[in-house]
Every structure is written in structure tokens, then in C-alpha cells.
Amino acid sequence: MQKEIFVAARKPRTESLAADLVVVGGGLAGTCAAITAARAGIKVILVQDRPVLGGNASSEVRLWVLGATSHMGNNNRWAREGGVIDEILVENLYRNPEGNAVIFDTVLLEKVTEEPNIRLLLNTSVYQVDKASEDKIEKVWAFCSQNSTQYELAAPWFCDASGDGLMAFSAGAAFRMGAESREEFGEKFAPSSEYGELLGHTIYFYTKDTGRPVRFLPPSYALQDITQIPRYKSFNVSDFGCRLWWIEYGGRLDTVHETEKIKWELWKVVYGVWNYIKNSGNFPEAENLTLEWVGNIPGKRESRRFEGEYMLRQQDIVEQKTFPDAVAYGGWSIDLHPADGVFSEKPGCNQWHGKGIYQIPFRCFYSRNISNLLLAGRIISASHVAFGSSRVMGTCAHGGQAVGMAAALAVKNNWSLMQLNEPENMQVLQQELLKTGHHIPGIKFAAKENLVNSAEISASSAFTLKELPFDGPWLELEYSAAQMLPVTAGKLTGLTLQVKAEAATALQVELRISSKPFNYTPDVTVAQKEIKLGQGEQHIHLDFDYEVDQPRYIFICLMKHDAVAVRGSEQRVTGVLTVFNKINKAVSNYGKQTPPAEIGVDEFEFWCPHRRPAGHNFGLRLDSGISLFSPENINNGLFRPTTSPNAWLPAADDVNSKLSLEWEQPQTIKEIILAFDTDYDHPMESSLMGHPEYEIPFCVQHYKLCNDKGELIREVRHNHQTINKIVLDEPVKTSRLVIEPKHPSTNVPAAIFEVQVY
Template identity: 45%
Template sequence: MEHIKKKYEVVIVGGGLSGLCAAIASAREGAATALIHNRPVLGGNASSEIRMHICGADNHGHRANARETGILEEILLENRKRNPQNSYSVFDTILWEKAKFQEGLDLYLNTHMTDVVANEDKIEAVVAEQITTEKNFQIKGDIFIDATGDGTLAYLSGADYVVGRESRDTFNEPHAPEKGDNCTMGNTLLFKTIDMGHPVPFEKPFWANTYTEEDLNGREHGNSGFNYWWIELGGDELDVISDGEVIRDELLKAVYGVWDHIKNAGDHGAENYALDWVGFLPGKRESRRIIGDYILNEGDLANNTQFEDAVAYGGWPMDMHAVGGLRTRIEPTEYINVPDVYQIPYRSLYSKNITNLMIAGRAISTSHMAFGSTRVMGTCSVVGQAAGTAAAMAAKRGCYPKEIINNIKELQLKLLRDDAYIPGVVNNNPNNKARSAKITCSSYEESCECYNVTNGIARTVHNTFNCWISKPLDGKVQWIELSFDSPISADSIEIKFDSNLSKQLMLSMFKNGLEGQEKGIPKELVKDYEVNFMFKDNVVRTISISDNYLRFRKHELDNLKFDKVRINISRTNGDERARIFEISIF
């Protein structure tokens, strides 16, 4: 076996959506970054191996203007453009492309971490084996990010962690159990069916379970195209990590037993349906949670606690699954709604006792109750972007992640500039030259004036639009112009368009996941636009963009000198008005 040594500034273990977003953010921030993943495809629970749709703060579109932006939005809009057929294999390829061709990022697929080299309170390296090449790697790093989901890197390094449910009085959480225990949520195997157009028989395998209608009480199973997330086992006497293979086998028995019940035990509308795909890699919900300098809890979500070190947000309900899952006959989950989107503090994103370890994804520092909300992939993705950005900052400064708290405003402004969202935090970046401009436009709708593009909030919040919205195009060009009292020089202009953050973009293989979604690119997005830079009324540069499908566009200017810039918008992806949330010039 070939032994290879590598050295990076930031090393991320785990290539789910959170780890991927962390790796991209770190590399874009200029840090030499490695992403190590022990599967052949990226995406974790959202990959073709598991095929769970990406839930987030918008709560399946029920919370207006709450969809996650930043790197996740970029990925999902790319998927909308190139994968209208909703193929999970194509989505795998899009995720691979994002990592493989990101400058400054080295991707290690099929590479399983087998050991951690740690020196007291600091990680020196991880040891990993690439099973497809028989190569053994020792990968050193300055900052490490655990995005394994199970907190495996943290566990092996000696980080403090917890498993299970805290008692009600631990954090004064009204919905927590009276007594704490080691129980976690279980694992699920998903499956997909296909309408064959004619009756299709099904013969239950000898090893499959048998279920009655009473067994499945409270678990909707009348329509074979729906997402049976409630086929869930483990987390009670079966540990979701150490008993993972046993749980997988039991889940297979359950899947085929449920399908037998649907096909052969009464009329469930499935006469013409056949199994098309059954997963073999269970999707995990909960295992270890790593202890940081702050443990986010139910009260923070319910009361919308404001944190000075907020770097991400959530909004999914506290989705608390029944202990034992399918083995019980009680409701499979309890949804405890949170009143609004809530902040996630930076202090929950790094280990309390391992100095150079950060956490991304579902293993961040929360109570079990808060975890019921933060664990979903949309939230994990924005947490990953925050962790990756902070890790790169720490690596560049030669400091530990904990010390970045002293530069939290800088971190927040970096995230906002990169189209992340932090509720209650305004993008008042002093380096943004657009903030000093005089702003005019061809037209605007009431409450959607042109000066909104520099107010520092790049989405609609409650009843405040924060967007320039023009009058109808009607075949004409609508424009917005920024002029300066004296010439400026700039390296980039950055524009955040409207992609309708109240609508779902997620990939799903299930009928209930796709219902209500509009096909194609969000119609509100600007499609064709031109940016003209002027100096003393002469055009010195023009940038013309056709067929845009992204919300966030950054155009390099190479120290261009100008005193006026006008953005002409001639076409959208279907909406009758031009819309821009933010214009920044650096």
C-alpha cells in the first residue's frame, strides 16, 4: 500500500452538504483545503445513495422568504438549470463538479478516516485509506472541521460530546422528557415506486416483516408515491452507530414488509405500482453532538434569542421522532413549531476542548430539543458555510477557531457578502463603495425603491421588501444607476437578484416533495442584463450577461476607475418586473 503525506490549512472530514459547503467556503476564502469523504458520491442524505430531500428554515415553503441562500442556493439553482428531470445521479455529478473544480480544494472520495493523530488538545493529522486505490494518507492540517454527522473526528480526537436526550430541567426545556436518557432518533431506508400502467403482483420475501393496519396506525401509507420517512429503527436498544449493520438489515425487512402490506393487504391504490429503487444506506438523524462554548437549546429557538456571534440560522420545527420508531404504535413524530427563524451562534460551531476543531452539520453544539430543528440539511448547509469561512480565517491568521470570536463582525460581513443570511445582522460593510453612491432608477413599485439595494438586507423580511422592483418591463429596458461625487476604483461589482425565497427549490423523488414547486428557474430572477461603467459620461467597460439563472453574481473589475455604473435589465425568467436586492462594489 502506498503511503502519502499531505498538508493543508483546512481539512474537512465528511462530504455531506454541510461538509461540501464548508469546503467550498474555505477554499474561496483562500485557504488550501481538503475534503475527505468515505463514499463515492457527495451529498450525504441528499445523495443518490439515500435520496432525502433538503429541508430547511422555509418548512417546505410554509415560512415565507426563509429559504437558505449562499452556497446551497448556488448549488440548487445549478441543479434547476441542468437537472429538470430530478435525477439524483445528475445531482451527484453537480455536487462532484462543485468540489472537483473549485480552486484551492482537493477532493478525496472513497477515502475513509481510520485514525486521528492528536497531541493533547490539538489535532495534528488524520489518517485515511482510499479504498479504490489502496492508498494510505496522513493528512495534516491547521484547522479541522468534523462534518461526519456522527462526530467521528471529534470522538477520535477526544472532544467532549453528548448522546441522547437531556432532562427537562437541564436547560429548562418544556418539551424535553422529565428524565434524561441515551435515546436518539433512528435511521431510515427510503424507497421509490413506479406506476407500470398495468397490474403488477408482489410476492413478499420470506425474510420480510408482516404489518397490519393497526401496526401502521398514524403512518400515512395510502399513496405509494409518498415519502415513508417513518420507516425508522434504532436509537433505543439498537445504537445507530455500533449497531448500524443490524439496523440496516431490520430496515430492509421493514421496507419490504410495508410494501407487502400496501400491495396485498387491502386497497391502497397500488395495484399498478412496483418497487423501482430501495436504498441500502440508511439515512441517519442523530448520534453524537459535540460540546462547544455554547449549547443552543429549546428556549433559544422558542424565544428567538439574539446572539452577538450569530453566523447562521434555522427555522424548521423541532421535529422530535418517537423513540423506537416503527416498533411503536404512537405518532412517529411531534412537530413543535418555532415562531420565526432563529440565530445560531458561532460558539456552537467549535469544540470546547479541542483547540483546532470546528463542527459542521448535525453534530453542532445543541441540546436534543434544539437538534430536532438544526439537524435538517438546509440548516446544516448554512452552518457549513459559516464554519468553512471561519476556519479559513483562523488558518490565515494562525489562530484557533475560538479566537475568531474577537473578529466576529468581520466573519459576519464575509458571510453576508457571500450571500449567506444572518437574521438581524445588517450588511453595513464599510468597504462597500456602493453605500456612498447616489442611486436612481427608471421606475419603481411602492415600497420597493431603488435605494433598497444598499440597505444591507438582501431578502424580504416579514413585511419589508428590501428590494428594488421596477415597473413592468413591457418590452422596455428598466435600469438602476449608481453615481459618485468623485471617481472610484474597484475590483468587483456584486449583485444579488431575487430568486423568490418563499418557493421550494429542493430536489425530491417523492410526490409530496414536489407538490407546489414551480418547474424551471425562478421566474423572478433577472435573465438578461448589461452593466455599463462610465467615466466622465464615457462608457469604459460593459459587461453583458444572457441566460442568467443564479441569484448571486460577482463580476471582476481589476481596479477599474469610474464615476457611474448603470445596470440595464431587458429580460427576466418570466416575471414582468426587474428585481435586485443588493448591489455592492469593492
């Protein structure tokens, strides 16, 4: 029993905690920052004001995670973010292909709680910042309403990933809110005041079929006049969850301090919409449907953006500007919304895509005013226009990883922000990130301590692309289709395809490349042919007599023809795929991007892959094979396809394949890292959208590691992850390491992108 006498006042229970890094905000950016820093060996406190992690991706909001892949609706091939966020999304696919947001919560919570270096504080809100000096944070104060405990949190480094930038704001850091003028940065897409300066919030709802009629009596605050929503005729019983992202409001209000007001307006809209669907008589198919869930907090898009040493801007995205301090990348469209949201007469979004992914420099990830304050998520240093691209969760998470690693290096080496920015130290940061599978476009992994550097690399075989069997479905040319093939500099080989024509006709065929060899936008046509076809099935031979200038991908384009089909193949190969000049309205892809001349965005066509189980390659035979799958690729510093596949593949008939690393003298091995192919083209949306598989068909699931005596070091079965880090219980001394991967299936040869040995 506890009994206390009356006192004038009491203070809450206080717990004082210290760490190397305090991360405020448990969305994907903060979560990935915390995990990355903890795995790099420093102590982290992760403070989240909600009961679950994930922010807009959590079960409280239920927006799917997306980034540079953009629903496979742009030309950014193999663009899914690597590192921790990739690990999370691959794990979620394995456990939760149905896209249940509650299960995604558990994936995130498990990843954090498995890290012994992280102290997680849920339901805990930071409310005060104490500073050691004008430009340095000493500690923050937070309160947990669930256990009535006040926390005093001290650290040498702080990261604000809170969305609204509560800690950065309290610390006095310079910030912006709203849109810059066109003149400030020369951004031609800077919005007019009539279009608005802020993006609003959204609340989603889910429905459920009960199997019997269900009535709905709306609350009194529900929107009564549905025609106030100009697009009300777009509502239907099939769309729910974040497919209704355009139920947006608040862009003309203070999106920090008026969030509760915005929330009530969104509830009003949601219940008004459901009243319209249930009771207007226009949707008899809704008779058995009930509201299963309505969000209690809105998904917030935009509020404060804090100023770093550099501000990302429109030109950086469109021109794909490179930076010496690049640590992350983006690739979502520049996606701005009308400030009036659901009540606007304008389209719900205004997306303009780039031709490829773009770098984000480290100087965007910290405050230019506070010497120990890192920034992650949507609050990073970017203009309003650039923010339209960098704000999405995959990009935010990827940047968070860079921030977490930067903090770890700063702690271990006693570096300041200025020292982190020194060229040699920035290279250390970049290399430590790449080591984990984190991708930075244009930068290769090259760790000097990697024992693979001094090994002789050999393999039992290497795949040569000579043919893709003509054993797949016929692919109708309802829109233009292209086979992407990796090639080296030199004379382009000829190839044979199989086509089928309903009647004698002519087929237009084009050979295209990208104007930038590291992009996948086929915007340069280098040759054209008209192929005469007879009725029925036939083989056609294509020889373009073209000299390739450098390693890149080419596009063998069969132009749209309603009466012609091309034979597909069941064979799938890492780094080889087909793309189609199709429409994806979800990301404003209508086959071709045709922007107004004055907004500073490129015009080009979209050529995008199909999702599995579709997405077959063309069946084909090459006059001479493509030999770009050699074992040396496992040490070329690239963990995904870029201008080449960058992977070792054994021959398809090599069922006992071996990759050998041999040294002149025995080496003591403690750790082995393998990078496999989990199809970086697949967006792996975390919620709502279902996926056709638990494991990516390219991924090696079963492999063995053996020493120079043929003795088993480690055997792994049922792998589904991209990066496999094998830490041996006891170091092994050997002059040879043999990796024996099993083909994932008869139609997919095994692939290894990179091997690291320490």
C-alpha cells in the same frame, strides 16, 4: 508486468497531503464548508466515505433538502438559507425541477470539482487521529478501499461534519448522546424515557410502473406480519421515497455502533411493506408496479452531539434569542420522534414550530476541548430538544458555510478560536459571510471597502405599489386569506378589493400584525370590520384608521367564508405576497398550533403561501401608493425582504430601466456583485417533489453593465442565480457604473436587492 517476492507483511500505498483545512464528511454541511473555505482562498481537503456527496440528500439515501422554509408550511417568510446552499438549490431547480436525486449528485460534485482549492477524496474513511498535544489535532489517517491507498492528512484546522463525529470522538472531544433532563437546561419539551431519547434511521424505496403485471416474491427476511406496524393501514401505492420518512427504527439502540443491525431491520420492514402492497389483494392498482430502488444505507437522524462553548437549547428557538456571535440560523420545527419509530403507537413525529427563525451562535460550531476542531452538521453543540430543529440539512449546510469562512479567516490572519470570538473579529466573520449572500437575521452587510458606499445612487424610475390589477383568478375563501403588505411608520392607507358573493352576506375582515416586527406570524389583531356584501361581484373599500409604529408587514385578512371569493391578480412583486390559514399535515400544521401548556411552546395560527403557479396576490387599489422600492435599497445591507422588501424595483412600464452609481472621481473596478430575487420563500426541495418552473419568475435573467461612456462592460443573459459575482478580466476605470436589468416578464418587475463594487 509487476512481480514481487513473498514478504512477511506489506503496508498500503500511502499518500501524504497537507492543506489549510481538512473537512471530514461530505454531506451538505461538509460540502458547503469546503466550498466556502476554498472560495475564501485557502486549501481544503474534503474527505467523504461514500462514492457521492450529499449524505442524506444523495442518491444513496434520497431525502429532500429542507431548512427554515419547512415545505412552506410555517410562518417563516423568505427564510430559505442563503450563500452556497442557496446556489446549489437554485442550480438544482434549473437543471432538475423533477427532483431526480442522481442529478442532484452531479450538481454537488460539479460545485466541488470546479473549486481548484479543494482536493476531494471519495470512498475514503478516516480511521485514526494523531494529536500534536492534548487539545490539538495534528493529522488524521484515512483509507480508500477503491484505490487501496492510505492518506496522511495534515492541517492547522479540522472540521468534523461526519454525522457521527468520528474525528471529534477519536480526538477525545466531549460529547453527548441521548436526551437531557428537563432540569439541566430548563427545557419543558425534554422527552420522557417512555418517549425515548434518540431519533432513529430510515430507509426509503422507489417504485416504477412497468406497463404490465409484475409479481413480487419477498425475501425470507421480509416482515411477515404487517400489523406489527400500528399505522400499516396508512400505506398506499402513491407514497414512496421520503414521503415515507416515518419508516423509522433504531431510537432505542446505539445509533452509531448498531447501524448495521438497524439497517437490516429497516430492510425487513421495507420488503414486508412492499409484500403487503403487492400481495395482500388490497391494492389492485399496484399490479404493474415494481420496486425500482431500495436504499442500501439508512438515513441517520441522530447520534453524537459535541459540546461547544455554548449549547443551543429550546428557549433560544422559541424566544428567538439573539447572540453577538450569531453566524447562522434555523427555522425548522422542534421535531422529535418516538424512539420506537415505525413500531410505535405514537404519531411519527411531534413538531412544534416557533413564530420565526432563530440565530445560532458561533460558539456552537467548535469543540470546547480541541483548539483546532470545528463542528458542522447535526453534531453541533445543541441539546437534544434544540437538535430536533437544528438537525435538518438546510440548517446544517448554512452552519457549514459559517465554519468554512471561520477557518479561512483563522488561516489568513493566524487567529485562534479565542481570537475569532473577539467582537471585532466576529464582525469580520459575519461581514464576510453576508458578502456571499449568507443571511444572518438581525445583522446587516456593511463592508467599508464597498465602493457603493461612496457613490451617488439614482435610477430611471422606482416602482410604487399603487395597484395590483384585478386580472387574476377568483380565490375562494375556503380558508382565511391575507394580503401581506410592507408599510412604513405612519397612517395606514386605505385600499379597495374586489369580491364576489353567492348571496347577500357579511364578510369579516381583520387587520393584523406580528408581535415582533421581524416575524410574519399575524398574532396581533389591531382592527376588525364586518363588511356587508350584496350578491355578485363588487368592490369593497377598507380603511382601518391605524397608525403603524415602525416598518413592518401588515396582514389584510379576509376570514373564511364558503360563499365569498376575492379577485386575484396576475401581478407578482418582490416582497409582496398572500398567505392562507391553511393546513399542511406534512409539517404538523393544522391551521393552528395548540401545544400543551407545560411544554414551553407558543400557541398561534399558521398563515402560509401557496406554491406557484397558485399563490396570486389579491387584486387591489391603494388610496396612496407604497413607495418602498427605491434605488437606495441596493446599499441597505439586506439581501432579502425582512421588515421591508429591501429591493430596488423600476416602474413596471420602465422597459429600459437603469440603476446608476456615480462617483466624484473615477474608480478602478475589478469586481461587481449583484443580488437578485430567487424567491427565498420557495423551499426548492431537492428530490422527489417536482417544481413548476426552471427559473424563479422574480429573477432578473438579462442585464447589462456599462461605464460612464455608455460602453458595455458585461452583458449577462439567461441568469437564474441569486448572487452574480462578476470578476472583470481587466479592471475598468470609470466614474459611473450603470446597471440595466430587463423585467423578467410583463407581470413581474425587475428587482435587485444589493449591489457591491470593489
